[in-house]
Amino acid sequence: MSESSIAHVPHPNLPPPSNSIGAIGWVRHNLLSSPLNIALTLLAIWLLYLIIPPILRWAIIDATWSGDNREACHPGGACWVFIQVHFGQFMYGFYPDGQRWRVDLTALLLIFGAAPLFMHAVSNRLKVRLGLGLLVIYPVIAFFLLKGGSFGLPVVETSQWGGLLLTLVIAGVGMTAALPLGILLALGRRSRLPAIQTLCVTFIEFWRGVPLITVLFMSSVMLPLFLPAGMNFDKLLRALIGVTLFQSAYMAEVVRGGLQAIPKGQVEAAAALGLGYWKTMGLIVLPQALKLVIPGIVNTFIALFKDTSLVLIIGLFDLMNMVHNATTNPDWLGFSTEGYVFAAAVYWLFCFNMSHFSQKLEKRLHTGHKR
Amino acid sequence: MAEHAPAPVKPPFWNDPQVRAIAFQVIALVVTVAFGLYIFHNTQLNLRRLGIASGFDFLSSPSGFDIIQTLIPYSPTSNYGQVFWVALLNTLLVSALGIVLATLLGFIVGIARLSKNWLVAKLALIYIETFRNIPLLLQIFFWYFAVLRAVPAPRQSLSLGDAVFLNIRGLYMPAPQFQPGFGWVLVALAIAIGLVWWLKRWAWQRQMATGQAFPILRTSLALLLGLPLVVFWLAGSPLHWQLPELRGFNFQGGWVVIPEMASLLLALSVYTATFIAEIVRSGIQAVSHGQTEASLSLGLNSSLTLRLVVLPQALRVIIPPLTNQYLNLTKNSSLAAAIGYPDLVAAFAGTTLNQTGQAIECIAITMAVYLTISLLISLGMNWYNRRVALVER
Known part of the structure; x- marks a missing residue:
């Protein structure tokens, strides 16, 4: 009776077959699992082929991005x-052109005023107060900024x-x-x-x-x-x-x-x-x-x-x-x-x-x- | 006072809940009625000042304008009452077609969204997220001004087998012309429907009594298609197709879908389908997986499981929000006014109002129509809900 013949060393698990994990496994499982699935995948790829290249060509590759009049635009692509x-x-x-800073200021006020509402670090109490302030005070400020007529702003x-x-x-x-x-x-x-x-x-x-x-x-x-x-x-x-x-x-x-x-x-x-x-x-x-x-x-x-x-x-x-x-x-x-x-x-x-x-x-x- | 009276003090009358309830209601009613009277009074004064006679007499005076799409006979000499009916029918037509298309597209996309195929599911998701987040009016404008303006003029029409033509004036299709004998085909169809109904009852009773199933679907299809076809052949094919023909600058004859209607229909169904797809998806997901497993363990195959177990339960969840979407689609069809499709809002609340100046009457009639439609649909909905509601102990 030798010790070595009794000792039972379990064989380590085999790795899963290489075609059931990783990228190949994912593709087999999600795209090619059955004949119907293969047909659907082909159909989807065909649809993508019909839609994506013309859109890319129109919107990006053949498009005109800079210029200042319509003569600058190439035919065939988008004219941004x-x-x-x-x-x-x-x-x-x-x-009015000269007054547009007022609109920008109104927007900035809103963005900076509302930003703390979306931060986790700010306490709920402060958020409620800030929210109420935004609801009650901000519209008044925004109205006077946009409409003007006071504080020397033209109407x-x-x-x-x-x-x-x-x-x-x-x-x-x-x-x-x-x-x-x-x-x-x-x-x-x-x-x-x-x-x-x-x-x-x-x-x-x-x-x-x-x-x-x-x-x-x-x-x-x-x-x-x-x-x-x-x-x-x-x-x-x-x-x-x-x-x-x-x-x-x-x-x-x-x-x-x-x-x-x-x-x-x-x-x-x-x-x-x-x-x-x-x-x-x-x-x-x-x-x-x-x-x-x-x-x-x-x-x-x-x-x-x-x-x-x-x-x-x-x-x-x-x-x-x-x-x-x-x-x-x-x-x-x-x-x-x-x-x-x-x-x-x-x-x-x-x-x-x-x-x-x-x-x-x-x-x-x-x-x-x-x- | 209080220290002299040990008995419970009756609260003062203004704190008595019943008195308060009555007082609040009286105040609310008085304010509402006063507001109504104030508006009524102002309106009367304004109408007298502007010299507008109120009333519905204008409905019988001639309209004097033409309408680009009419389902019933109409000419500029017809009166405003007929304008109303033409406009109402146009609204109903585009809504009904939109509902059918949106339902088809929505169910396909909703099921695709649950597909095991990753690519298909993602495509459906992208479709939903794209079109749901763009205003409907913008989509209508896009189809009308950007896409349908780019199709060729009548002489260079795109054609399909010399029967269907697409050009900037619209989509032209052959129109069926019914010859005298066609009535018999309809009679045959009615008989077939009656037979199918009777067959279904008989098959059900036999299955209850003996347990033997009857191939009801195949027989019904054969009956519904076969009987009318046989009669059609016997009656000597009483149906001709009128093809659209190019005459002068445009096509004549056949059925035509005007571009206004095409773009409205496209936008309405593509937009509403995104909502329907989400409803279908959540409805199917609402049926717990245990139901499918239980049904499979009872020995039903997967198509029977879907038909007898999953779908009936999913439909209970799907149908109420679905009718809501139908209602939304009907109301959204009023955006037709923006591109000049002669629906109720464009032809009646728009042109008629501008010509006659009868603002209150026109708007009131238009609103009443939409209210009636939504009331009818919600009544039907309630009836359906009662019918399919879970019967519990």
């Missing part, structure tokens, strides 16, 4: 000179505002005004008082049932009829009222979803502690409900941002209308593709980042509400 020449218009609209009429500036103004005002209005409407819809409930339900269902474009039509042709003679509203303000009322109805439905998700025990516990209606809602129910529906709120914001392009219908010169206007300029006919691709890229950047942010937020706030 068109965007370069009109860039100022697309951003500021008809805002710039709202009819001169345009481009991305106007898009952001409409989206920003719509968002900040629609959220509180929407919360009130949602509370009203969940109220036990029949008259209040009926009023809110009627309001919400009315605005949700009609297209935004008819609302804008209404605000431009019917609002002047509703007001006493001689009282005249700014065109921008009329559009803002229409957009805000429309969006607040959608916001109300989102918030209602959150309110319904809060268990009744929360309200009963608050009542047992002796809190009244507004304290129950403001301290107990709304903080939980709003946290639940943040993704929905952001989605409403995205929809609002995209909907701002509709103000073109009533003759406001937002980004969309500035681009459209530039493509119909007789000196620059034939560059509509470039114009629309540029506008699409700008809108896409804003919307995509917002939706990305909301997804991240959803993951971070997912702190075990859902069972």
